[in-house]
Amino acid sequence: MAESASNERFDNWLEHINRACGPFSGQLLDGGFHGSLQEYHANAMKLSVVETAHSRLFRSQYEVARSNDAWFYTVFQLDGEAVLEQGNNQAVLHGGDITLIDASRPCSIMYTQPTKQISLLVPRHLIEQNRRSGDLPCAQRLSADMPVVKMSQRLLHESMKNPTLNICESEAALEAIICLLRPMLQMRDAPHSRRDKQLERVMGLIDSHIQSEDLRPEWIASEAGMSVRSLYRMFADKGLVVAQYIKNRRLDLCAQALRTASATEKLAGIGYNWGFTDHSHFSTAFKLRFGVSPGEYRKRWQ
Incomplete structure (x- = not known):
């Protein structure tokens, strides 16, 4: 009992x-x-x-x-x-x-x-x-x-x-x-291993092309001089998935833009600026990540 x-x-x-x-x-x-x-x-x-x-x-x-x-x-x-x-x-x-x-x-x-x-x-x-x-x-x-x-x-x-x-x-x-x-x-954040430095370079490459519609694992691997499989494994070792990392990075940058956006700036335009060509997908993904819609997020910061 x-x-x-x-x-x-x-x-x-x-x-x-x-x-x-x-x-x-x-x-x-x-x-x-x-x-x-x-x-x-x-x-x-x-x-x-x-x-x-x-x-x-x-x-x-x-x-x-x-x-x-x-x-x-x-x-x-x-x-x-x-x-x-x-x-x-x-x-x-x-x-x-x-x-x-x-x-x-x-x-x-x-x-x-x-x-x-x-x-x-x-x-x-x-x-x-x-x-x-x-x-x-x-x-x-x-x-x-x-x-x-x-x-x-x-x-x-x-x-x-x-x-x-x-x-x-x-x-x-x-x-x-x-x-x-x-x-x-x-x-305690500095990368030490050769693999960490390689990951840092790849993430820098992603950031510099984050607005491009062509930003895909195949293109990243080619630009970084590695196989797609090696790219996936490098991210997996850090508990990350390449496509998910790219999407989350874009969403974080959208959130950063929304914190300073005017009330008249179109939400679809902000999403588009960071690689989201479909506003419905952008709105759904944003709410899943931050718990509120892009419009509500902007209002809170205003």
């Missing part, structure tokens, strides 16, 4: 996690499960306060394929210990630590003891601003001892105390948090 009740509590908690944070699978660990989740939304600030013990959350390629990959989870550890893994990296977080998890790649979060943490959803364009390649330091611990980590924690908590923040104020707070963390992200 007790085991059945624990399973039911876990299933309810996991369902809440999926609604708030996107698709996750989970499992109970030995020791007696506890789990709760509180959502906090103030315009651009979207986060969840997660408390749990003796559980594991994970995302396989199946969950990733069913979710919106336009986000990063910035995890602020408050109490207890959590072990986060992504790719070849593992971060063991304690109170005050921070780490980054990419929503577009599989990951695992282990809670072997009572834990409390905040998961802040950060739009991909804020994390990837001013960079094209190299591995971001996902699932790497940013220590609570670092001054910028302390300031980021403080700014997050102060923002949470003000649920009446308007759209401009909440966006400014979110950008400030990421600006504080960005030097550490860039410091």
Whole structure:
């Protein structure tokens, strides 16, 4: 009976996690499960306060394929210990630590003891601003001892105390948090291997021809002096798909243009400028990535 009740509590908690944070699978660990989740939304600030013990959350390629990959989870550890893994990296977080998890790649979060943490959803364009390649330091611990980590924690908590923040104020707070963390992200960002440098060159090639209708894997491979198969493998090693990367890059650039576009500028024209010849496809793809239509996105920034 007790085991059945624990399973039911876990299933309810996991369902809440999926609604708030996107698709996750989970499992109970030995020791007696506890789990709760509180959502906090103030315009651009979207986060969840997660408390749990003796559980594991994970995302396989199946969950990733069913979710919106336009986000990063910035995890602020408050109490207890959590072990986060992504790719070849593992971060063991304690109170005050921070780490980054990419929503577009599989990951695992282990809670072997009572834990409390905040998961802040950060739009991909804020994390990837001013960079094209190299591995971001996902699932790497940013220590609570670092001054910028302390300031980021403080700014997050102060923002949470003000649920009446308007759209401009909440966006400014979110950008400030990421600006504080960005030097550490860039410091660990430089590509080292020959393959990383090759990927950087290919991404530069994509950026310089992003508006072209002819931007396809076959053309990219030819220009980069490699086979199409090698191109696919190089992207797959980073958890990326060439065509999806191109589409997402175009959408991110459209979003950047929409943030400064006038109310009279035609949405179809903005999409066309960045390689979307079909407005209906552009609008659908944009909403899937950012959660709102291009028109609504522009209104929010105005």
